[in-house]
Amino acid sequence: MQYLLMIYQNEAEYAKNDEATSQKILAEYQAFTQSIVQSGNYKGGDRLRPTTTATTVRVRDGKTLMTDGPFAETREQLAGYYLIEAKDIDAATAIAARIPSARIGSIEVRPIWEHDK
Incomplete structure (x- = not known):
């Protein structure tokens, strides 16, 4: 079964990290990612740009409304x-607990709906 592991953290607090701390966290992420690639759990993933770069889109009464920034x-x-691919929710949450940002933020684990093909 596939699961989406959503990484939440405080952008303002993260931005306060010095270069050495940022490099250490990046190395931890690279090691984590490599480990789930090697185990066969990895299906995809990426870091997102800050919420200040977001555009929120809504359609109301047939009109498209766009707002800069987060929802x-x-x-x-x-x-x-x-x-990721994991055998069950227990395996997925065990993988989520290894994500470096779980120590400073939170990881939301959501199963993906599987569609008939």
Whole structure:
């Protein structure tokens, strides 16, 4: 079964990291990603640009409305994601717990609807 692991953290707090800390976190992510590639769990994933670069799209009464920035103000923002394959929710949450940002933010684990092909 596939799961989306959504990585949430506070952008403002993360931006305060010095270069050495940022490089250490990047190395931890590279090691984590390599480990789930090697185990066969990895299906995809990427880091997202800050919410200040987002555009929110809504359609109301047939009209498309666009707003710069995120949909809602929150304490933590969606920073990235992994799409993984795991045998069950327990395996998926065990993988999520190994994501470096789980120590400073949160990881939301969501099963993907499987469509008949």
